Amino acid sequence: MYSHSRSVRTAALERLAWFCHNGEWKRGQRLAEPSGFPELDASLPGGGWPIGAIAELLSDAVGIGELSILLPALSRLARAGRCIVWIAPPYLPYAPALAQQLPLERVLVVQTRNLQESLWAAEQALRCPAIGAVLGWPAYIVDKNVRRLQLAAEAGGSLGVLYRPLEAAREPSPAALRLQLHPAADGLTVQILKSRGGRAGLRLHCKSADALVVHTPTAAGA
Secondary structure, eight states: OOOOOGGGOOHHHHHHHHHHHHOOOOOOOOSEEOOSOHHHHHHSGGGSEETTEEEEEEOSOSSSSTTTTTHHHHHHHHHTTOEEEEESOSEEEOHHHHHTTSOGGGEEEEOOSSHHHHHHHHHHHHTOTTEEEEEEOOSSOOHHHHHHHHHHHHHHTOEEEEEEOGGGGGSOOOOSEEEEEEEETTEEEEEEEEETTSOOSOEEEEEOSOOOOEEEEOOTTO
């Protein structure tokens, strides 16, 4: 069981709970959310990010556009009425830049003190049908942790995204999708390490017009 101490029961989690109980979102039958990058969508089963599943984005670099690759999909989910939850991000997003992509009232940022609290918060958010996507930056997790999050995503019909270091690629994972990200001059080079129901080993180029600007490293428990 994950620890669920009162420290994670912040105003953000209370708002999350309100959306879960009062939101009007009804889960649909779509299996994928288009990424907004045609070459990537053409290479993924269903034509986009897997819904009701966990996707892992692996990279040791920060600020290479690792968030911008998700923004088209996150924008559509938010504008359709679903919330986007960020669990303990290492950097706070620059709100004016983020507001150009997402309605900020649909963005919840949850800070936690440790990995156990982050996993608990992520699991609760993924199980909520009002949540469209949950983004997490776990420092170190094992197979059983990812499996629990995968089951939670299936229950809630959400997209779960875990940003993990490259060394995690050496270990097996129950995640439905694993992508390795490399910086490129005008976007990202994406290598598909694992794609449930699709082909692994493909290397693609995703051109990004604007990378999301990030400011201020967050402190644990802030």
